[in-house]
Amino acid sequence: MAHRIGKYTIVLDQPPSILATAAIGSKKEREGPLEKSFDFICDDPYFEQDSWEKAESIMQTKAVNTALGKAGLQPQEIDAIFAGDLLNQCVGSSYGLRELGIPFMGVYGACSTMAESLLGASVFLDSGALNRAVACTSSHFCAAERQYRFPLEYGGQRTPTAQWTATAAGAAVLGKDGPSPYVRAVTIGTIEDLGITDANNMGAAMAPAAAVTIQRFMEDTGKKPSDFDLVITGDLGKVGSDLVRDLLLREGIKLENSHTDCGLMLYDLEKQDMHAGGSGCGCSAGVMCGHILPLMREDTLHEIVFVATGALMNPTVVQQGESIASIAHLVYLSTKKEGGAV
Amino acid sequence: MDLFIPLLRAFVVGGILCGIGQLLIDFTKLTPARILTGYVVTGVILGGIGVYQKLVDFAGAGASVPLLGFGNLLAKGVREAVAEQGMLGILTGGFTACAGGIAAAVVLSLLSAVLWKSKIK
Amino acid sequence: MNMSPEEYDKLAKKASPNSPFLKNLISAFLIGGGICALGQGFLLWYQRLGIDRDTASAWASITLVFLSILLTGLDLYDSIAKVAGAGTLVPITGFANSMSSAAIEFKSEGWVLGLGAKMFIIAGPVIVYGVSASVIYGILYYIFG
Incomplete structure (x- = not known):
């Protein structure tokens, strides 16, 4: 069982292993220096869907399925999935993962969601409540832009301090026992x-x-x-x-x-x-x-x-x-x- | 020459009006929507006191194309409508004057949405 | 972390690069001026066709609205605006772009509450405050004019 050190830090006594990971990206991510790190890149940011929101959901589906494939696991072998995204009410995750039948914990931590979902999954695993879990997170430039800022075709100027929302998803399969990390x-x-x-x-x-x-x-x-x-x-x-x-x-x-x-x-x-x-x-x-x-x-x-x-x-x-x-x-x-x- | 001078005037005056907008964006952190709104309202005021029409006479499209010109048009429309229809003109003048531009923007925007979907570079 | 918002504001301002305002200003001037000159070109052309000045001016603006929406649909207007800033915002083309881009973007939420309602999310205030200002002016003009 986990224990606390200091006031804020939780040490996991049975540290869960990250069995496999997967990353999904789009065109801008391909053009960047980490192109080779992505398991799957779709240059069409619609991911062959008809809306940006559906595209983001597909990215989550793909990320989870790819990670599960790499771990050699089926969805029914996963005890819970912790996932989130930036869309209102986290629909990127819930609609992306609705076909999988895995017990689902929606997580909202804005851009901190990957750490939050990893954190949640790890503590559950350490407690013995779960044997295998998945942490998954996504964002989509276009879906975020229309929700938080302006329509995509709107002619605006970005300030030098503005950041670019990644069109990417990542998933990690965690297990009670397994190899590093x-x-x-x-x-x-x-x-x-x-x-x-x-x-x-x-x-x-x-x-x-x-x-x-x-x-x-x-x-x-x-x-x-x-x-x-x-x-x-x-x-x-x-x-x-x-x-x-x-x-x-x-x-x-x-x-x-x-x-x-x-x-x-x-x-x-x-x-x-x-x-x-x-x-x-x-x-x-x-x-x-x-x-x-x-x-x-x-x-x-x-x-x-x-x-x-x-x-x-x-x-x-x-x-x-x-x-x-x-x-x-x-x-x-x-x-x-x-x-x-x- | 009779072509060049009006084009140059439009270019310089229009450019300056846009440059002022840019300074507002960079130095006041006003959002674009606020700047557009501010330009139109300022245009109504400048048009109302009769200043802006002088600029339009001088620079043509250089003054009428920036949104200040849209405000000026609203003021001008109200003035003419009040002269023609009396009190009702207060309400009808603005929309009447800008009806063409707005109707064109609405219908063409609708059409554009029929033809295209949003893309990213 | 012992830091007041005021102190942090100073620190953050120092760390944040400013907009390249001179470059932005020149681009806005050139492209904005160019759009107005183009409008003037149309205006002169329409006048040459025998249309009176006010009508030609209205048609010149409508022509620019058309071009703006065409470029918006072709995914070009935002690329120009990235450089031009206020140069593409302040002319009537910016007003048209804000309507067309919203219409295109929110079509996915349906023709009525998506496209129809959200077309005005950016342009709406321009009409609201422009028309309201004109009515106030109208009242003053009616009383004192």
Whole structure:
């Protein structure tokens, strides 16, 4: 059974194994540096459907089925699935997964959803309540754009701090026993808000949440960022990454050399004109499930702290003048089942 | 030359009006919808006090194509309608003056939605 | 984390790059000016066909509306606007684009509550406040004019 260290961090005593992962992307993701990391790329962002919402659902179906295929498992062998996305009421997940017949937990953590779903699945597995679970997350540029901003054909100008919602999905199959990597500990984030109101500057809005969660994890475990191969934040982009490093430095935590951000990895920011970087929960889902977790499986990376950040606003509250509340959940992954940081 | 001068005037005046809009976007963080709305209302005011028509006479499309011109048109329409119909003109003038543009935009937008679906580069 | 929103606002502003305003300004001027000059071209042409100035001006605007919606449907207007900014927003073409793009986008929610209702999500306020301002002006003009 899991136990707590410090105030915020939950250590998993039977660390669940990540049995297999899959990542799905579209055209922009193919044009980026991580093309090879994706299991399936459909250049048509409609994924042969007639609406963006259906396209996103298909991405989730594909991500889960591909991951299950790689793990050699059937849907009926999965005890529960934890999934979420950015669409209203999480329809990307619920409609994408409705045919599978797997017990379903809908998760909403905005762009932090990949960490939140991994976290939920892992703690359930550790408790013995489940034997196998899937964590799945997606976002779709077009579906998000029409919901949060403007019609796609609308002629608007993006500011330099704006981030690009990834059209990507990632799924991870977790099991009680299995090979590396393992989910060793998790830190649940608190809702942070330092008053940023610019919806085109999500990185700045979310950086405090990431800083707080990283600081708590380091304090709870007595470690520092350089003890890990990578502290990888989800979707802070260029602006948010600079800010999180700065914020942590003020607390005496040096992130500098061991930090990267999923939003900076998925695209070639200059060449693809991505402004401040990638975002959307599919961004960290794609990067983790397509790139980082497989590198851990190959034993190239060993100790990873994954901190996915999410902005918990919607267009209604932003139009009403609310500032952007945000959150960051942390998952500590290791190739070792014991030892390491916890 | 009789072609070049009016084109140049339209270009310069229209360009300046757009440039002001750009400065508003970059420095005030006003959303595009607010800028459009602000331009139309300003156009009504400038048209109402009779300033804007002078600019239209000078720059032609350079003043009538930016949304300020749309506001000016509304004001002009109201003025003419009040002169013709009296009090009712207060209500009919605006829509009458801009009816052509709006009807064209509505019908063509409907048609565009019949013909195309949204795409991404 | 001991930081007030005011302090963080300063920090965030420092970390956030500003819009390249000079480049944006020049693009807006050139493309916006170009659209107006094109409109003037149509206006002169229609006048040459014997149409009076006011009518020709209305037709010139309608022609630009048509071109704007055509480019919107062909997935080109947003690419131009990315460079032009206010240069494609402020002319009547921006108004037309906002209606057409919304119509195309929300067709998937049906012809009535999707396309029909949402066509005005961006352009609606322009009509609401433009017409309201004109009515206020009309009242003043009726009383004092």
